[in-house]
Amino acid sequence: MPTPAKAAKIEELAEKLARSRIAILIQTQGLSVKEMNDLRSKVRPMNVEVQVAKNTLLRLAAERNQMEGVDPNIFHGQTTVAFGYDDEVATAKAVTDYLQSSNAVVLKAAILGGRSLTPDRVETLAKISGGKPSAQAQLVGALQGPLSTTYSLLAAPLRNLCYVLQARVEQLQQQQTEHA
Known part of the structure; x- marks a missing residue:
């Protein structure tokens, strides 16, 4: 004790x-x-x-x-x-x-x-170098690059579908104005 x-x-x-x-x-x-x-x-x-x-x-x-x-x-x-x-x-x-x-x-x-x-x-x-804030910034940068790429890859099919749908809408609108 x-x-x-x-x-x-x-x-x-x-x-x-x-x-x-x-x-x-x-x-x-x-x-x-x-x-x-x-x-x-x-x-x-x-x-x-x-x-x-x-x-x-x-x-x-x-x-x-x-x-x-x-x-x-x-x-x-x-x-x-x-x-x-x-x-x-x-x-x-x-x-x-x-x-x-x-x-x-x-x-x-x-x-x-x-x-x-x-x-x-x-x-x-x-x-x-740069102390703790610099090390934290490097870590965020190292994580942000792959996450941004992954997001872009996952969002691309949906974004492309939206472009196709928008083009089809414009095509249909153009056909309606030609027939009118």
């Missing part, structure tokens, strides 16, 4: 995990307080909150949120979590940009949609 302080911390982490769109786990061992504050200030404009967390408490918070797709092996070593509340891509980009400027920070994993992501997947997510 966890102590009241640990239970409160688990509840806080569970709330942050539930509210965040992505939680990126990094190892910041060796960072000074000044460097940690620098990390926080660089990601804060993207509505990202950075917090050091105990692995056991973070694992229990993920379990409390019923995140069965999270690999329990990601909870090892010293862990700092970057909770991204708005844009998953912008959060991944901000964290990976900081990683490139710091030799002491290591990307461990991420939690996205109740599933864990490998460091490679997080870096791939960060490389999406």
Whole structure:
């Protein structure tokens, strides 16, 4: 049974995990307080909150949120979590940009949609140009083309029938005016 302080911390982490769109786990061992504050200030404009967390408490918070797709092996070593509340891509980009400027920070994993992501997947997510809106637009474009073609193919026979009927009506009207 966890102590009241640990239970409160688990509840806080569970709330942050539930509210965040992505939680990126990094190892910041060796960072000074000044460097940690620098990390926080660089990601804060993207509505990202950075917090050091105990692995056991973070694992229990993920379990409390019923995140069965999270690999329990990601909870090892010293862990700092970057909770991204708005844009998953912008959060991944901000964290990976900081990683490139710091030799002491290591990307461990991420939690996205109740599933864990490998460091490679997080870096791939960060490389999406234009961010989340651009990725959504590309998805809509990819879906819209085949749907438009399918609609045209299904509508063509009915449209052609209407053209034939309209031509026949005009032909009959023309015959009536000639006989009158």
